[in-house]
Amino acid sequence: MSKLPILIKIELEKMIRKRSMLWIALMILAIQIAAAFFEHSARLANDDLGTGFQVTVFSLKICLQLVALILLALSSMTLSEEIATGTAKIILVRGVKRRDFILGKFIALVYLSTVLVVFYHLIGLVLGHFLGGLVAIKEGEFLLFTAMDLYKGFFGGMLLTLCAMVALVALGCFVSILIKGSGGAVGTGIVIYFFMQILSQIGLFQKYLFTKYLFLPIDNMSKLAEGIYVDWGRYVWWTIGVSSGSILIFLTLSIIIFNKRDVWH
Amino acid sequence: MLRGCSKINIHFRVSPRPYDTSLRLRCFPLFLVVFLCCILCLPLLSNAKVKKNFFAVYELKVEGDYIDYLMEDLNEDGLNDGLFFYSKRKGKSVSRYFSVFYQHPNGFNKQADYRFEIDPDAVVYDLADVDSNPGKEILFFKNKGLFYYKMIEGRYDTTPILLFETPSIFKLPDQVFLERLNFVRDLNDDGVEEILIPQFFHYVIYSKQEDGTYSMTAKLDCSMQNSVTSLNEVSRYLIATFLTPNTLIVDYNKDQLSDIVTIHDEYLKIFFQNNAGEFSNADSAIVNLKFILTQAYSSRLGNGNIYQRDRFKDKIGITSLADLNNDGLLDMIVEKFSMKDGAFNPKKQFQVFFARQDPDNPKKGGIFNDVPDHIIINRGFQIHSKIGDLNNDGKMDIYIPIIEIGVFNFITMLVTGDIDVTVLWYVMDDSGHYRKKPDFELEVTVEVDTKGRKFPVSSIDGDFNGDGRNDFMRAQDGKLMIHYAPDDGEPKEKADVEFVIELPDNGKMVKPQMVNADAKSDVVMVFTPNGKTIKKGKVQILITR
Numbered sequence: 052m053s054k055l056p057i058l059i060k061i062e063l064e065k066m067i068r069k070r071s072m073l074w075i076a077l078m079i080l081a082i083q084i085a086a087a088f089f090e091h092s093a094r095l096a097n098d099d100l101g102t103g104f105q106v107t108v109f110s111l112k113i114c115l116q117l118v119a120l121i122l123l124a125l126s127s128m129t130l131s132e133e134i135a136t137g138t139a140k141i142i143l144v145r146g147v148k149r150r151d152f153i154l155g156k157f158i159a160l161v162y163l164s165t166v167l168v169v170f171y172h173l174i175g176l177v178l179g180h181f182l183g184g185l186v187a188i189k190e191g192e193f194l195l196f197t198a199m200d201l202y203k204g205f206f207g208g209m210l211l212t213l214c215a216m217v218a219l220v221a222l223g224c225f226v227s228i229l230i231k232g233s234g235g236a237v238g239t240g241i242v243i244y245f246f247m248q249i250l251s252q253i254g255l256f257q258k259y260l261f262t263k264y265l266f267l268p269i270d271n272m273s274k275l276a277e278g279i280y281v282d283w284g285r286y287v288w289w290t291i292g293v294s295s296g297s298i299l300i301f302l303t304l305s306i307i308i309f310n311k312r313d314v315w316h
Numbered sequence: 317m318l319r320g321c322s323k324i325n326i327h328f329r330v331s332p333r334p335y336d337t338s339l340r341l342r343c344f345p346l347f348l349v350v351f352l353c354c355i356l357c358l359p360l361l362s363n364a365k366v367k368k369n370f371f372a373v374y375e376l377k378v379e380g381d382y383i384d385y386l387m388e389d390l391n392e393d394g395l396n397d398g399l400f401f402y403s404k405r406k407g408k409s410v411s412r413y414f415s416v417f418y419q420h421p422n423g424f425n426k427q428a429d430y431r432f433e434i435d436p437d438a439v440v441y442d443l444a445d446v447d448s449n450p451g452k453e454i455l456f457f458k459n460k461g462l463f464y465y466k467m468i469e470g471r472y473d474t475t476p477i478l479l480f481e482t483p484s485i486f487k488l489p490d491q492v493f494l495e496r497l498n499f500v501r502d503l504n505d506d507g508v509e510e511i512l513i514p515q516f517f518h519y520v521i522y523s524k525q526e527d528g529t530y531s532m533t534a535k536l537d538c539s540m541q542n543s544v545t546s547l548n549e550v551s552r553y554l555i556a557t558f559l560t561p562n563t564l565i566v567d568y569n570k571d572q573l574s575d576i577v578t579i580h581d582e583y584l585k586i587f588f589q590n591n592a593g594e595f596s597n598a599d600s601a602i603v604n605l606k607f608i609l610t611q612a613y614s615s616r617l618g619n620g621n622i623y624q625r626d627r628f629k630d631k632i633g634i635t636s637l638a639d640l641n642n643d644g645l646l647d648m649i650v651e652k653f654s655m656k657d658g659a660f661n662p663k664k665q666f667q668v669f670f671a672r673q674d675p676d677n678p679k680k681g682g683i684f685n686d687v688p689d690h691i692i693i694n695r696g697f698q699i700h701s702k703i704g705d706l707n708n709d710g711k712m713d714i715y716i717p718i719i720e721i722g723v724f725n726f727i728t729m730l731v732t733g734d735i736d737v738t739v740l741w742y743v744m745d746d747s748g749h750y751r752k753k754p755d756f757e758l759e760v761t762v763e764v765d766t767k768g769r770k771f772p773v774s775s776i777d778g779d780f781n782g783d784g785r786n787d788f789m790r791a792q793d794g795k796l797m798i799h800y801a802p803d804d805g806e807p808k809e810k811a812d813v814e815f816v817i818e819l820p821d822n823g824k825m826v827k828p829q830m831v832n833a834d835a836k837s838d839v840v841m842v843f844t845p846n847g848k849t850i851k852k853g854k855v856q857i858l859i860t861r
Binding site: 097190191192193195249252253274277278279280282 | 656663665667686687688691692693694695727728752753754757
């Protein structure tokens with residue numbers, strides 16, 4: 052019988068027990084709230100209040116950058132730490148398949164990503180509601196987008212962000228297999244991430260790198276909140292396709308490499 | 317042999333090697349070679365055709381700075397010639413010149429056919445046939461009135477001739493440049509050009525009489541706009557500026573007669589043409605705007621550079637006043653520009669107002685709703701937004717090229733000198749409306765000059781295949797690229813023509829022009845010296861074969 056559900060549960064319990072996790076989440080929340088108030092006051096100063104969606108998106112943009120880095124760091128050290136400290140041996144000696152070991156950690160991180168992404172999106176909405184109101188966008192009397200259009204874009208964007216975040220977590224897991232030691236793994240993960248971010252700005256590669264789609268939904272939402280039309284249909288399949296492909300590649304490589312790796316010495 | 321293999325397998329099980337590094341290292345150069353080959357082969361996938369003979373190139377030498385030009389048939393031989401303005405510094409003084417390059421059946425000479433110094437008091441100029449002699453005259457304002465250079469035996473005589481005395485707003489000349497103003501136009505479509513003179517409070521129309529002289533036929537109430545600015549830098553200056561309102565000669569009220577439409581800060585003023593081909597104050601109308609247009613926030617000098625005042629303030633202007641939906645009434649596109657969210661994140665709004673017949677006064681043409689009929693909002697640097705008929709249905713489509721500047725692509729731009737431009741096309745549908753979503757998005761790369769505040773090549777003003785529809789011209793990798801107006805109405809990302817040629821840093825100086833007698837557009841490029849490769853006075857004329 053597969054021990055995957057138990058492994059996921061253990062991993063989740065480990066994450067919940069980590070106090071540092073909670074503190075980091077609260078710090079990001081504080082930054083999000085500060086960003087929302089900053090944006091609101093800047094709009095007040097410019098005499099251009101707009102709608103609460105603009106506040107929501109601005110605060111989320113900053114917040115998601117941090118969430119991405121935190122998830123990358125967490126996923127990069129998840130395996131390397133266990134291998135370095137030797138706890139991986141204890142688990143594997145109990146007959147746990149290496150594949151399940153990796154998948155357990157990955158799925159737990161996917162749960163965590165989902166919770167964080169959804170949580171900060173909802174917080175963003177709450178902030179937007181109180182600092183401007185989540186109403187339709189108008190230019191004078193001309194209706195640009197209804198509140199419903201904006202909600203649809205917002206939640207659609209959230210799901211797409213989540214897809215790309217999961218790919219980021221898969222990249223982190225892959226790095227953690229390659230590099231011994233959690234510090235080295237996190238550093239390497241971040242360097243690879245920034246390198247991919249640069250590559251995703253270059254026309255030749257950009258379509259095929261999940262990093263392009265990481266903040267594309269929130270950028271699109273930002274455009275939408277300013278009355279700029281966004282063709283979501285253009286991005287949906289690419290985001291889902293490239294993210295799924297990346298997840299598949301990173302996980303498969305992680306499993307293949309980990310299967311060949313000597314964790315006993 | 318088999319036993320040997322078996323031994324190796326057992327060896328792996330007993331002491332597994334974590335990585336077969338030797339195999340990976342052996343394969344690495346092979347992978348690298350394959351990867352590099354793939355990268356190098358990518359350009360071969362391009363469908364664009366490098367057409368070496370697409371243009372015949374003529375290099376012209378214009379000996380000076382601030383080069384400006386007009387391509388017109390000066391000597392009336394059926395071929396457009398080049399009248400090039402330039403200025404030349406001699407010690408502390410600056411002289412202004414015209415160089416004349418006649419087009420011969422076999423093209424242009426490198427050196428000007430002749431050049432002559434312009435009257436130092438000349439303020440603005442235009443070309444027109446006002447004299448009975450063959451050839452076009454160069455008309456220019458001086459403080460006293462309107463003068464012209466006459467063409468005698470195929471050459472301009474450098475003695476200014478007074479056409480008539482008249483006051484105008486053109487009193488003092490610029491020391492280094494001579495601006496062209498299209499003040500001679502055929503207002504009543506009778507084949508004889510009238511002269512429209514801006515005075516401080518009026519537009520005065522002079523018409524040609526039967527005896528060949530000009531006399532005033534209308535004095536229209538139309539105030540020039542003005543502003544007074546003080547400068548308190550090193551010294552104290554006071555700058556007084558007078559602005560001629562943007563003036564269109566179009567049929568405003570669907571009576572098949574051209575009218576004079578002047579655009580002011582808060583209103584449009586229309587002078588209607590009567591059946592006798594005359595204009596008067598009595599037959600005019602004012603259409604109030606619900607916004608105040610920004611007064612001359614950007615100015616262009618002869619060298620193509622654009623200087624902006626209050627660059628970071630919000631601006632509003634009329635981009636286009638044309639019949640967009642082919643209903644005979646002039647529609648209006650208003651452009652609102654804002655840099656509130658930072659210089660790298662400008663926001664542009666296009667408000668489309670479709671004109672509707674005024675029910676109280678149907679003869680006075682169109683009026684506009686208070687609320688725009690359509691709004692298009694975009695972010696990013698926008699080069700030249702224009703209107704043109706993309707799908708040949710007689711209705712105007714909107715073309716907006718935008719450059720989205722992020723941190724990474726800004727770095728890429730600095731390193732490579734290339735930047736991605738998204739050209740958005742909003743096509744008017746059968747019901748006469750634009751959609752919220754752009755109908756087409758064309759992703760192209762253009763070259764920009766990273767040293768100065770210059771512009772990439774981007775134009776939809778030329779028809780390079782003579783099919784009667786305007787094509788899209790851009791530049792990339794040292795090539796001039798042309799995308800023909802598509803037959804199916806859907807623009808293509810791959811250029812139809814690539815032409816390898818040296819291009820000016822400033823793409824605004826690459827313009828389609830009708831130079832030779834065929835129906836295809838040609839290109840004129842004026843180079844600004846950059847101190848390294850481009851020498852002073854270089855002009856290239858590219859004639860489509």
